[in-house]
Structures are given as structure tokens and as C-alpha cells.
Amino acid sequence: MCGRYAASRRPEDLAGVFEIEKWEPEETLEPDYNVAPTKEVYAVLDRPLKDADDRRPVRQLRKLKWGLVPSWAKTPEGAARMINARAETVHEKPSYRRAFTARRCILPADGYYEWVTGKQERDLEVEGKKKRPRKQPYFVLPADGSVFAMAGLYEFWRDGTLPDDHPRAWWVTCSVITTEAETTPLAVAPAEGPHALAEIHPRMPLMLTPDRWDAWLDPAATDPDGLRELLVPPPAGLMRAYPVTTAVSNVRNNGPELLKELEGPEEGTLF
Numbered sequence: 001m002c003g004r005y006a007a008s009r010r011p012e013d014l015a016g017v018f019e020i021e022k023w024e025p026e027e028t029l030e031p032d033y034n035v036a037p038t039k040e041v042y043a044v045l046d047r048p049l050k051d052a053d054d055r056r057p058v059r060q061l062r063k064l065k066w067g068l069v070p071s072w073a074k075t076p077e078g079a080a081r082m083i084n085a086r087a088e089t090v091h092e093k094p095s096y097r098r099a100f101t102a103r104r105c106i107l108p109a110d111g112y113y114e115w116v117t118g119k120q121e122r123d124l125e126v127e128g129k130k131k132r133p134r135k136q137p138y139f140v141l142p143a144d145g146s147v148f149a150m151a152g153l154y155e156f157w158r159d160g161t162l163p164d165d166h167p168r169a170w171w172v173t174c175s176v177i178t179t180e181a182e183t184t185p186l187a188v189a190p191a192e193g194p195h196a197l198a199e200i201h202p203r204m205p206l207m208l209t210p211d212r213w214d215a216w217l218d219p220a221a222t223d224p225d226g227l228r229e230l231l232v233p234p235p236a237g238l239m240r241a242y243p244v245t246t247a248v249s250n251v252r253n254n255g256p257e258l259l260k261e262l263e264g265p266e267e268g269t270l271f
Contacts, residue, residue, distance in 0.1 A: 001084050001114075001178055001201065001203045001204075002083070002084055002112050002150065002176045002178055002203075002204075002205040003036075003037065003083065003084075003113075004034060004035060004036055004112065004113040004248070004251075005035045005109045005110070005111065005112040005113065005148075005150075005205075006032065006033045006034070006035065006109060006110040006111060006112070006113070006139070006258070006259060007029075007031070007032050007035050007041060007042060007108065007109045007110060008031035008032070008033060008110055008256070009031075009108065009110070009147065010031075011023050011025075011028055011042070011061055014042065014044070014061055014108055014147070015061065017108075017147050018044045018059065018061070018106070018108070018213065019059055020044065020059050020060065020061045021058050021059045021060065022049065022058050022059070022060045022061075023060060023061035023062075027061075027062070027063040029041070029042060029063060031256075032254065033248075033254050033255055033256055033258045033259060034248055034251060034253060034254045034258055035066070035109070036066075036251045037066055037067050037080045037083045038065060038066060038067050038080050039065070039066055040063050040064065040065055040066075041063070041064060041065075041066045041107060041174070042061055042062070042063065042064075042107070042108055043061070043062050043063075043064045043105040043106065043107055043152060043154060043174055044059065044060070044061055044062075044105060044106040044107075044108060044149075044217065045059075045060055045062060045103075045104070045105040045106075045154060045217060046058065046059055046060070046217040046218060046219055047060060047219065057218070057219050057220075059217070062105075062172070064105075064154055064172045064173060064174045065171060065172065065173045065174070066083055066107075066173070066174055066175075066176075067080050067081075067082055067083050067173055067174075067175070068082040068083075068085075068095065068096070068099070068153065068154075068155050068173045068174055068175040069082070069155060069157040069171055069173045070094070070095045070098075070155060070157070071098070071155055071156055071157055071158075073157060076157060076159075076171060076173075082095060082175055083175060083176060084175060084176050084177070084178045084203075085100075085153060085175045085176070085177050085178070086177075086178060086179075086203075087151075087177050087178065087179040087206050087231040088179075090153070090177060090231070091224045091227070091228055096153055096175065097224075098155075099153040099154065099155045099175075100153060100224065100227065101222045101223075101224060101227065102219065102222065103153060103154045103155060103156075103219075104151070104152070104153055104154075104216055104217060104219075104227075105152045105153065105154045105174060105217070106149045106150065106151065106152060106208060106213060106216065106217065107149075107150040107151075107152040107174065107176055108147050108148070108149060108150075109147070109148040109150055109205075110141060110147075110148060110259070111139050111140050111141025111142070111148050112139075112140050112141075112148070112150075112204075112205055113137050113138070113139055113140075113244070113248055114137070114138055114140060114200045114201045114204075115135035115136065115137050115138070115201075115249070116135060116136050116137075116138060116193070116194065116199075116200050116201075117134075117135050117136075134246075135246075135249070136193075136243055136246070136265040136266060137243070137244050137245070137246060137248050137249060138190075138193070138194070138200055138241045138242065138243055138244065139241065139242055139243075139244045139259060139261075140197065140200070140204070140239055140240070140241045141239070141240060141241075142207075142238055142239060142240075143186075143187035143188050143237075143238060143239060143240040144238075148205070148207055149207060149208045149209075149210075149213065150176050150177070150205040150206065150207060150208070151176070151177040151205075151206040151207075151208050151216060151230075151231065152174050152175060152176050152177060153174060153175050153177065154172060154173065154174040155172070155173055155174070156170060156171070156172055157170070157171040157172075157173065158170055158171075159171065176205050176206075177205070177206045177231065178203045178204060178205055178206060179203070179204060179205075179206040179231065179233050180198075180202065180203065180204075180233070181196075181197040181198040181200070181201055181202055181203055181204040182196060182197045182198060182204070182233065182236055182239070183196050183197075183198045184196060184236035184237065185236075185237070186237075186239055186240055186241055187237045187238060187239055187240050188240035188241075188242075189240070189241065190241065190242050190243055190264070191264070192264045192265065193241075193243060193264070193265060194241065197239060197241065200241060206231060206233065207233075207234045207238075207239075208230070208234075209234050209235070212230050215230055216230050242261040242262070243261070243262045243264065243265050243266070244258060244259060244260065244261065244262060245257070245258060245260065245262065245266070246266055
């Protein structure tokens with residue numbers, strides 16, 4: 001799954017990577033090293049510009065809220081639970097299938113966090129002893145330091161309680177698409193700990209390699225079967241993972257220190 005990630009790149013950097021044609025300076029976000037559900041995040045999407053005579057799709061960097069609200073929802077209350085969509089079923093689930101065929105995006109990140117329950121705590125759970133598991137967070141990112149381009153969906157929701165000219169009348173929200181985690185060895189694995197992503201968590205965000213960006217973002221592509229062919233995991237051996245401080249477990253903590261690689265799991269969280 002993807003429940004937390006880091007996104008520190010500036011718009012001008014993302015513009016060069018994704019060939020962005022349009023982004024609004026007033027939508028600039030500060031670097032976020034602990035992105036949590038319901039926060040505003042950057043999304044790359046192809047869409048005609050609002051009120052423009054030319055209706056060609058334009059590559060844009062937009063600010064969206066993480067946690068998808070379907071257009072038909074009566075309230076946005078379930079957004080925090082809809083942060084992930086499964087690649088295997090996204091084409092058929094009522095909450096996602098319309099966005100899948102019409103509103104796809106890329107959510108750029110440095111990488112994502114995932115938590116592993118320490119071996120000692122797992123043993124206690126197996127023995128039936130009540131103890132709150134102490135989990136060791138790991139940061140997962142491309143081994144070459146490139147942008148982690150997560151496949152995503154976005155949707156528009158109209159708040160019927162507000163007038164058309166109200167700045168919050170329209171919500172634009174998004175979800176990260178996830179897939180089964182790789183079982184193959186990591187490109188760079190910690191000396192002590194997991195050696196494959198599947199040993200950290202059974203799911204992972206679906207990373208799109210650059211050769212699939214244009215096809216994924218193309219709004220003219222609406223055939224579900226053709227789109228599903230794009231939802232294949234990236235080639236094995238592209239990722240690395242390392243342990244980070246348990247401070248990231250508190251959403252109030254934020255800063256580049258959260259990405260600092262530890263020599264090994266923190267005490268009490270041995271893998």
C-alpha cells in the first residue's frame with residue numbers, strides 16, 4: 001500500500017522531468033517529507049486549459065488533495081480511506097472506474113515509507129501475548145535517485161452546499177494505484193533487514209517508468225483493456241530501501257532528517 005511518502009522536489013525541477021507546459025506559481029507547495037492522506041500534493045496530468053479556445057491536452061502540474069472523492073459521493077467524508085486503488089481491480093470498482101478511463105495522473109515522489117513489525121514483536125503476537133507492535137519504518141526509493149513516478153487517478157467533486165464562485169466549491173482529489181510488491185532482490189538492500197520489497201509489505205505503489213508516462217496521461221486513451229496493460233510493475237532491480245527514524249511515524253514531524261539512512265533498525269525494532 002502507500003500510506004505515507006516524501007515529495008521534496010520543486011516545481012521547476014518537476015517541470016523539466018515531466019515536460020510540464022503549465023503550472024501556477026500560487027499553487028507551489030513546500031517540500032514535504034511526511035506526506036499523509038488528505039494533504040495537498042503535486043500531480044502531473046494532461047488536460048485542456050480551463051476557458052482556453054484551444055482544447056488540446058496540456059501537460060500540467062496541479063495541486064490536488066490526496067484521498068479520492070468520487071464525483072457521485074454525497075459528502076467527502078470517505079476521502080481519507082480512498083488513498084489507494086488496487087491495480088488488479090481499479091477498472092471495475094465503482095469509485096475508480098470512471099477516473100481510470102478518463103482522469104489519470106502521475107504523483108511524483110522521492111519515495112515512500114513502509115513499516116515492518118520487529119521480529120521480537122511478531123514473536124509475541126504469534127505467542128498470543130498482548131503487546132503493541134513496535135514497527136520499523138523503511139524508506140523505499142529508486143536506486144538511481146530519480147523521481148518515483150506513482151500511477152494515480154484524479155476526480156472532481158462539487159460541494160452542492162456552496163455557490164459556484166466559492167473557492168472551495170470544487171474539490172480535485174486523487175488516489176495512488178498500488179500493485180503486488182516485488183519478491184526479487186532489491187538493487188540496494190540494508191545490511192540488516194529486508195532484502196525484497198515483499199518482505200516489507202505485500203503491496204507497493206505502482207511506479208511508472210518514463211516510457212509509459214505519455215500513454216498513461218493521454219486523455220484520449222479510454223479503452224480499459226489497453227490501459228490495464230500499462231499497469232504492470234516496473235522491471236525488477238530498480239529499487240532500494242533503508243531504515244529511517246521512527247519519528248516519521250508521527251505525522252506532525254516533517255523535515256529532511258526523516259530521510260536520513262540509519263545504520264540499522266532502531267533498538268526494539270530488529271527485523
